[in-house]
Amino acid sequence: MMAEQAKVPAIRFAGFTDPWEQRKFSDIVNVCSGKDYKHLEEGPIPVYGTGGFMTSVDEALSYDRDAVGIGRKGTIDKPYLLKAPFWTVDTLFYAIPKSDMDLEFVHCSFLNVDWKSKDESTGLPSLSKEAINETIALVPSFNEQSRLGDFFYNLDNLITLHQRKYDKLVIFKKSMLEKMFPKDGESVPEIRFAGFTDPWEQRKFGDCFEFLKSNTLSRAGLNDENGTARNVHYGDILIKFGDCLDGERSDLPFITDDTVLPKFAGSILREGDVIFADTAEDEAAGKCVELRKLPKEPTISGLHTIPARPRFFFGTGYLGHYLNSDAYHRQLLPLMQGIKVISVSKAALQDTQVRFPGLSEQAAIGAALSEIDNLITLHQRKLELLQNIKKSLLDKMFV
Structure with a gap:
């Protein structure tokens, strides 16, 4: 009885009661190998690799059978749908569902497998046909497969819709950053608010800012629970924070050692200060964040950061967006040092040029770009919520 109960999902569509059948993947799909495409001519047939679309050619490996693509080498844990006609390269298998299997259900079954655990290499991740064929799946009737397939197809479309909205907003902001700040040799931007x-x-950075002190605490010296002071870590500037930081809502980590704070009494951060990440693995070095609000605890700047305080007032949100724009950041590119790890120094920042309009115009630019940021964050959260819902439902609606 318990074995039968184990063969049904936690959540199920009404009307379906039969236990799911245990089958090998070799019983539900035909796993086919991709091939080199370089001998082919340009044409209308898409060519796919482990990372998705690559190019188009004049022949197909599958003209009329849709499939699920799964990596043979490299990325082996990101299966995705392939709509016929298509060609796949030799690092991407394509699995064609058998006649009694629903394509979308098969795709979900692939998504539910921990393919990395089946990696057969000591170097570049690799997956064999045998490993795929021997994998066990639990399968319901074709009608239940179709219901599940339709459900996740519609959910995927909703996720794609929000992904496109998010992508469009990111591109729109990038365009606005290019047009709302003056280009080299110009005294005004391409787009400007009326009036x-x-x-x-234009002034030198050193005439606009004074540098503050930063600590050298690694993540090991920080915690998420408690402490007398908060810390801004360079990794969070590079990955987690946008152009402006609301410290009241961002869960800045605490400094574990209470004796650290007194050493930085003159460098406790204020609203309006900016912090640069001075180190990165690429040209993201020099990414900056403007502090908009701060938590009630004193906050200091952390490892691999350069904190700076404006010598005079700037409009809220202006500096965070301007100092991250290409109009400013491209000045840093020839000043960056290093090969594997790229860094920017205080001396390099000191001689860069900072451009700004009057206070009212600064505030208008900051407000407009911050509103775009809010829209981007909204769609990003919706997207993450839908992705989490899908992950949870894949777990609960499959066995």
Whole structure:
């Protein structure tokens, strides 16, 4: 009885009561090998690799049978749907469902397997046909497969819709950053709010900012629970934070050692300060965040950061967006040092040029770009929520 109960999912569509049948993947799909495409001519047939679409050619490996693509080498844990006609390269298997199997159900079955655990190499991840064929799946009737397949197909479409909205907003912001700040050799930007006509001012960074002290605490010296002070870590600037940071809502980590704070009494951060990440693995070095709000605990700047305080007032949100724009950041590119790890120094920042309009125009630019940021964050959260819902349902609606 318990064995039968174990062969049904936790969540199920009404009307389906039969236990699911245990089958090998070799019983539900035909796993086929991809091939080199370089001998083919350009054409309308898409060519896919482990990372997705690559190019188009004039022949297909499958003209009329849809399939699930799964990596043979490299990325082996990101199966995705392939709509015929298509060609796959030799590092991507394509698995064609058998006649009694629903394509979308098969795709979900592939998503539910821990393919990395079946890696057969000591170097580049590799997957064999044998490993796929021997994998066990639990399968319901074709009608139940179809219901599940339709459900996840619609959920995927909803995720794709929000992904496209998010991507469009990111591209839109990038475009606005290019147009709302003056290009080299120009005194005003391409796009400007009505009523502003004065030329922008230009000064050296050192005339606009004074540097503050930063600590050298690694993640090991931080915690998420408690402490007398908070810390801004360079890794969070590079990956987690946007152009402006609301410290009240961002869960900044605490400093574990209470004796650290007194050493930085003159460098406790304030609203309006900016912090640069001085180190990265690429040209993201120099990414900056403007502090908009701060938690009630004193906050100091951490490992591999350069904190700076404006010598005069800037409009809220202006510096965070400007200092991350190409208009400013491209000045840093020839000043970066290192090969595997790229770094930017205080001396390099000191001689860069900072451009800005009057306070009212700064505030208008900061507010407009912050509103775009809010929309991006909204769609990102919706997207993450839908992805988490899908992950949970794949677990509960499959055995």
